[in-house]
Amino acid sequence: MRFVSLVIALVAVLIASNSAFVVNEGQTAILLQFGRIVQTGFTPGLHFKLPLIQQAQRFDKRVLTLDSAPERYLTSEKKDVNIDFFVKWRIADPSKFYVTVAGDENRAQQRVGPIVKEGLRTAVNSRTLQELVSGGRADVTQHLVSEANRATQSLGIEVIDLRIKRIDLPEDGTVIGSVYERMRSERKKVASQLRAEGAEASKTIKADADRQVQVINAEAYRDAEKIRGEGDATASQTYAAAYGKNPDFFAFYRSLEAYREAFATPNGMLVLDPKSEFLRYLQDSK
Numbered sequence: 301m302r303f304v305s306l307v308i309a310l311v312a313v314l315i316a317s318n319s320a321f322v323v324n325e326g327q328t329a330i331l332l333q334f335g336r337i338v339q340t341g342f343t344p345g346l347h348f349k350l351p352l353i354q355q356a357q358r359f360d361k362r363v364l365t366l367d368s369a370p371e372r373y374l375t376s377e378k379k380d381v382n383i384d385f386f387v388k389w390r391i392a393d394p395s396k397f398y399v400t401v402a403g404d405e406n407r408a409q410q411r412v413g414p415i416v417k418e419g420l421r422t423a424v425n426s427r428t429l430q431e432l433v434s435g436g437r438a439d440v441t442q443h444l445v446s447e448a449n450r451a452t453q454s455l456g457i458e459v460i461d462l463r464i465k466r467i468d469l470p471e472d473g474t475v476i477g478s479v480y481e482r483m484r485s486e487r488k489k490v491a492s493q494l495r496a497e498g499a500e501a502s503k504t505i506k507a508d509a510d511r512q513v514q515v516i517n518a519e520a521y522r523d524a525e526k527i528r529g530e531g532d533a534t535a536s537q538t539y540a541a542a543y544g545k546n547p548d549f550f551a552f553y554r555s556l557e558a559y560r561e562a563f564a565t566p567n568g569m570l571v572l573d574p575k576s577e578f579l580r581y582l583q584d585s586k
Contacts, residue, residue: 318351328361330394340395357403363390363460366409371417372470373424375432381424382468387416387448388461396456408457415451416462419444437464 331339370384
């Protein structure tokens with residue numbers, strides 16, 4: 301009798317434990333009866349169900365993340381790029397989510413991934429590499445969120461956000477070579493421009509220096525000629541004063557100067573009349 305009571309108690313506990321279920325915070329649930337959905341929209345807390353007949357299926361209603369590995373896409377210029385992205389999504393309709401993917405998050409991500417990749421491929425194919433890198437990324441992601449929501453509505457999934465993490469050029473592609481070549485050409489252009497500007501500045505500096513040299517030489521020549529003229533004037537005044545004091549001595553001195561200049565050349569020869577005035581002091585010792 302005691303054994304029967306114990307069995308009855310155990311069955312009662314088992315039935316009671318199967319008559320209630322708990323939905324945690326951040327979860328939602330649906331109630332199934334023989335595989336058919338009979339109730340949805342459970343809020344967090346304690347709920348009851350028919351034991352052994354009904355089963356509760358819980359889902360995470362928080363925002364989930366789908367992280368994609370880098371894949372190669374082709375731009376409108378037929379250039380290869382590697383793009384990786386992540387998607388923020390959540391379960392919007394538990395009933396549809398259970399019917400389409402059996403409530404499996406991995407299966408849901410396997411359905412969402414190709415949808416986003418196909419939309420991204422179409423968006424990349426219609427843009428150039430420059431448009432995609434410079435300012436088209438925000439437009440692409442905004443358009444992809446709208447397209448993905450339309451495609452995943454039947455799955456009971458809402459795509460909240462989509463972000464492109466990185467756009468890389470493949471190492472084995474020809475884009476990197478063309479980018480490097482363009483960068484090299486731009487650097488050569490800048491270097492040539494700098495060399496031209498430097499050569500122009502050098503010519504300007506040299507021209508200014510030559511002009512200053514000419515001005516300095518002209519001023520020096522002017523000053524030298526002025527000093528020379530002043531010296532000649534002073535010498536002339538001195539000669540004139542000396543001539544005024546003793547004309548004979550001055551004439552004799554000037555003749556000696558003329559003899560010195562005439563006979564300065566070695567082995568020189570002068571053809572003169574012996575009675576020439578030039579030889580007057582050599583002929584007449586008196």
